[in-house]
Amino acid sequence: MSTISVSTKSVKLPDILAKHEDRILSDWIQEMSASVRRSDLIKESDLRSQCAQLIRLLKQATANEGANFQAPAFDRVRESLGEISRSRAQQGFKPSETAKFVFSLKPALFTQIQTESAGNAESLAAELWSTTELVDAMGLYTMEVFQKTREDTIRRQQEELLELSTPVVKLWDGILALPIIGTLDSARTQVVMESLLQAIVQSNSRVAIIDITGVPTVDTVVAQHLLKTVTAARLMGADCIISGVRPQIAQTIVHLGINLLDVTTKATLAAAFAVALQRLGVTFNRATQKT
């Protein structure tokens, strides 16, 4: 008994796909309501060719392997689904719209299965079940790829942000400044530290000013990161000055009991710059205006 149901399972779906390919395609597209179709993001003809290609691949895969989505015969289907999903994630489709795109195939297939197995309740049930499983697996896979594309985008943006946010500027021959904007975490500190030290070597600078005006809060972790950077710079033979300490941050530092005694700290970047110039032995005189 069970062998019969298995054989019907693996035979019927490809038959239906082969027989009613066009009908299923038009039903599928019909099924996608206007909101899912998003004609503002994808052209009608593109959508049609995507669907047609998927059905064609699905037909080949089911003919070889039945409704087992994990089978190697479905590689092409997965590939095509992944491509569609990725492009949709980049085009700005909503997750639900992408899911609906796949799930809309279900009613289109069901209609054909129903007409084909008219009167045979048992095979109808078996066929519906295997088709449901297959379409669900396709939908889940699509969503996985969709999610992954989104995550990749986020990760890439994070990396870009990390690089963007650590410019080392040269203020004077031998004086570097590093304005830090935003919260310092371990990963960022690592980048900050590396780019500062690298810049010290390249520009042969004796003094580096770390400006923390743009750092919203300083806790023990951030302070420790700062101290590490200062120590590393000192080991290389450069002096570090921390500037832009706001009153609230000064209070927090003292309340937390962080020891910044070994580090020169200044309230403003201007004050730090003056100290740096002094260390280099540079002095300025206001030019007297000649009459």
Next chain:
Amino acid sequence: MEKIPILKMGEFLLVTIQVDMHDRLAMALQDDLTRAISETGARGVLIDISSLEIVDSFIGRMLSNIAAMSRVLDAETVVVGMQPAVAITLVELGLSLPGVRTALNVDAGMDVLRRSVGASEEMYGSRLH
């Protein structure tokens, strides 16, 4: 066996480390350097580690030991040209080399030595006369 050369430049000693330091080499350097300081009466030691790319806690401790020993022998130690990666490693290891003076390159290191030796001579000179 390979050996790290110690060069005499006026009243300073110049040590350039151009090979990977291993523990035995570091111990040998410590021996040779202290002997050289006491033999030559050098006033300053300049250690150039610009080609040193790998450090561990032992080498870090050795550097600060050498500085401390030189100070006992009345010679100032300056470590110059530390690579960023080495500096980061030492800091992560918790070795901030508190007693060691540092400079960006040999030029700057010589300046530091000359200044500190000059300053101490001035001080003693004014006391003697």
